[in-house]
Amino acid sequence: MTCGAGGALNVTLKTILDPGDEVLILAPYFVEYIFYVDNHGGTTKTVHTRADSFQLDIDAIEAAIGPKTRAIIINSPNNPTGVIYPPEDLKSLGDMLERKEKELNRTLFVLSDEPYARLTYDQATVPCIFSYVRNAIIVTSHSKDLALPGERIGYLAANPAMDDVDKFMEGAIFCNRVLGFVNAPALMQRLISGLQEESVDIGDYQAKRDVLYNHLTSLGFRMVKPQGGFYLFPESPLEDDVAFARLTQEHRVLVVPGQGFGAPGYFRIAYCVPMETIRASLPAWEKIARDAGLI
Ligand SMILES: Cc1ncc(COP(=O)(O)O)c(C=O)c1O
Known part of the structure; x- marks a missing residue:
């Protein structure tokens, strides 16, 4: 161990x-x-x-x-x-x-x-x-x-x-x-x-994945649908993923630029946060999509 x-x-x-x-x-x-x-x-x-x-x-x-x-x-x-x-x-x-x-x-x-x-x-x-x-x-x-x-x-x-x-x-x-x-x-x-058969409520994470995945794809963001974990890794709508991360920050949404993972041109969202936080971010994502020229 x-x-x-x-x-x-x-x-x-x-x-x-x-x-x-x-x-x-x-x-x-x-x-x-x-x-x-x-x-x-x-x-x-x-x-x-x-x-x-x-x-x-x-x-x-x-x-x-x-x-x-x-x-x-x-x-x-x-x-x-x-x-x-x-x-x-x-x-x-x-x-x-x-x-x-x-x-x-x-x-x-x-x-x-x-x-x-x-x-x-x-x-x-x-x-x-x-x-x-x-x-x-x-x-x-x-x-x-x-x-x-x-x-x-x-x-x-x-x-x-x-x-x-x-x-x-x-x-x-x-x-x-x-x-x-x-x-x-x-x-x-x-x-x-004694907890080897236990895990957190996967349904809870799945619901968060689905809310974000559905909302973001409907706004034109492109990404592979995650099969596990608690992250999304969409393509950055701006060529410069650091610039895009700065843009999301202006809307009080924190993401990590893909270049930190050796993959420029993408960004990471972590959805291991309360559902209220995710729901509260949805209008901001719409503004971000507009600012980035997706809609
Ligand atoms: C892919 C991956 N490996 C390892 C770790 C480290 O996890 P631990 O908290 O068990 O050290 C993390 C934590 O974020 C991770 O995402």
Whole structure:
């Protein structure tokens, strides 16, 4: 167990990286990945997901793998796009990695960052990465599914079929200690063991997604409908997404420019706020759409 998914990512990266190792991150990405990799002497290489769908581009990932690559971080359901990677794409990823591992004579890990795995909509589910990728590690937390971000409770899990899995686990336990986490909060470890079947009311998040998605698309904003998580990632109607974020601010709506996620030309909305806040923003979105030339 770890101090959240952030702790689990840092523990894992410290365990597997040698100085100069490369980690592939998929844009749009959770920006902290860059800093986490840097913490442990690694460098990141960005690979873009598919422009139309934000799904995995296996050929682009394969082309980015080189002699220094050690890992790929994937995040499904994704922050900021809300997409879930389907089993067939995870299988293609796993098959490609097996091939590249043989070619390079090097272990290539997949870090599957899944804190939103229980926040899915329209009967979507998140496939278990272990069924498709042998050298896979799941990192997750209860920050989102039990809405306990301040309690810093999560875990990492290594695929039992991984090469040298015992060595990895020993390394992870040691790294948790030497990074100064020492252990995940003890009281929370006991509490959440009884809450494994529980999660926040998904219906509540889905209602928020639907109100915003329906309103924004009716105003001409274009976006992929999220299958999970609590974010929308529409195209920015202005070429400069920072300028667009400033415009929304004038209407007291706070969004994050896409360039912060390695995806200029988009912006992120977080809908993990009360429904009254979302409803109160709807007239402002109409004004924003008008100012940005959508209507
Ligand atoms: C994709 C992703 N990974 C990891 C984290 C870190 O979560 P935790 O609070 O469990 O450290 C977050 C939090 O926003 C996130 O969005």
